[in-house]
Amino acid sequence: MSEELVVNIGPAHPSTHGVCRVIVTLDGEVVRHSEVVIGHLHRGIEKMAENRTYLQIVPLTDRLDYVGSMYANWAYCRAVERLAGIRVPERAEYIRVIVCELQRIASHMMSVGPAGADTGATSVFMYTFNQREQVVDLFEQLCGARLTYNYVRPGGVSMDTPVGWADNVRAFCRTHPAAMAEVDRLLFGNVIARQRMKGIGVLSAPDAVAWGASGPVARGSGVSWDLRRDSAYSIYPRLDFDVPVGSNGDCYDRARVRLWECIESCHIIEQALDQMEPGPVMAEAVPRLLAPPPGEAYDHIESARGSLGVYLVSDGTPRPYRMKVRSPAFCNLALLPKLAEGHTLSDLIVILGSLDPVFGEVDR
């Protein structure tokens, strides 16, 4: 046993995917122990929510998972709607599904691309970023914002889709699978990338369940668990889609599951656009100062990172008594020390990227 070297990675580091600090104990290049230090991005969003009205909290949820703001918007709004007993118009549900599947593509592009960048293939990142940019442009047309949308509101969505937007979405869904096939060949077909990702950070299916992993991290390990199918919320039961599942639970499978999910998302969006009918996008008579009856509500959706849940307690006042976010990024990130042990420092970066943490959501 040689002398161990303690290396500090982050919080300012090119590939910690945000402000994460990892204290790594190295034996040569091999990681003996690693410790994730989180909290650098803690803004106290859950506490702040207690002093805001229900409508004012929506922009806060934008800042949770800033790579996929629509999810937190939606999960929060679902909890509020459950608490206050609001029925959401059908068209609003369709729009929510469409924007969240677009968001899934945008978010996964920020994971598949960096999976290449973490291994040094920066060009893949540019190709996927190009795809994300197109989705962000669609969101800009939809609600004017490119990152923090504040679009899904309790009772529906803030505004209907602009004229021609559906055609733009369709055009994107037609070109996106081909772009993904290109990324698949360029990154996942590359022998070096395979060597770097296959068999690295293997998470077994029982461990994935035991550690509370969800989303592509769990599905990469072969756990076929997707709230869109298994919780069947919103209009997902009416849509026909597959849940891609990996088999080995390594970085390669986790990243590739994300890639396939993007193509599935395109199918979902196209179906939803076909089924969507004109109509109102906001429930009637949702007051500005919403004061749900005393009680509690929990609702969850499948975000790009996994099961995103929001728990709300109301005491009958216009402000929630308590808000708690079940963050999939937080649960998935907890796996890092376990997965990285025994691999090299280079692999640790790849594993961290494959868990796809977003620190706005980890730290909240």
Next chain:
Amino acid sequence: MSFLWGVVWGVAAVLVVAVGAIIGVWWERKVAARIQLRLGPQQIGPAGSLQMVADVLKLLVKEDIVPDASDEPFFRYAPLAVFAPVAMSIAVIPFAAGWAPFDASVGVFFFLAVPSIGVLGILFSAWASHNTLSALGGVRAAAQMVSYEVPRSLSVLSVLVLAGTLRPVGVMDAWQWWWIPATFVGFIVYLISSIAEMNRGPFDIPEAESELVAGYFADYAGIRWAVFMMGEYGAMISASLFGAAMFLGGYHLLPGALGIVAFIAVASLLMTVIMWVKWTLPRMRQDQLMEFCWKMLTPIALVQLLVAGVIAAWL
């Protein structure tokens, strides 16, 4: 008198590397941009060609930061120890018929041996920085650069066996067109191991910006950082020129004075290939890199050497 000429050639070599690096950085940014669906520099000068001049000016006037914990003399002069051997190695390249800036009888050996002194400079900078990430990068670089000397030298040997001399000018004099197919595998090995030797992607493990931030030169700023970059580009220039001369016929490709143009063009093409490879491929891991060196490249280079030897004996 010869000392004076030495100084003149030294200054010339440094200028060639510096100017080559400036053009090389601009060209690489353009190539990378095209690969990545971008435009690259385009604001300063035609097609952004003066961007690098502006960047060099900026680097020259930046504060020269030396970390408190560093081992100061080593930290300060390590960039030179990386840059100088690279600039020296350019001197033995045969640019035109019967002419190399430094016509040494063991020129090929000189070319292969001198740049490996650069490992010392990298180790100095890594250790003197007093930074864990730098130290890791330095150790990685040492292992990698020393290992890749072997396939690189072996691949060049296959040309030498055919030429029967260590003098680069002599190799070019004896050059026959059929050497290109006969040593093509050796050329590929040479190109790959040269990329590893100059720590560029997919072998940029010592720098590994996604793991070690910048590895051994993470703590460098301003002109000292720029000297490291010039060293890297200089290594790319010298390896491309040498490869174009030894394996692809250099100035023989076109007759007369046009030969030198063809030589530079082929070397530029090789540089572009090196850039293309870097911007396309992911980075290998240290252990995979060493395995690739000893289990793939070295045996292939040995077989190539054997083939060249058989041909030479048969002739």
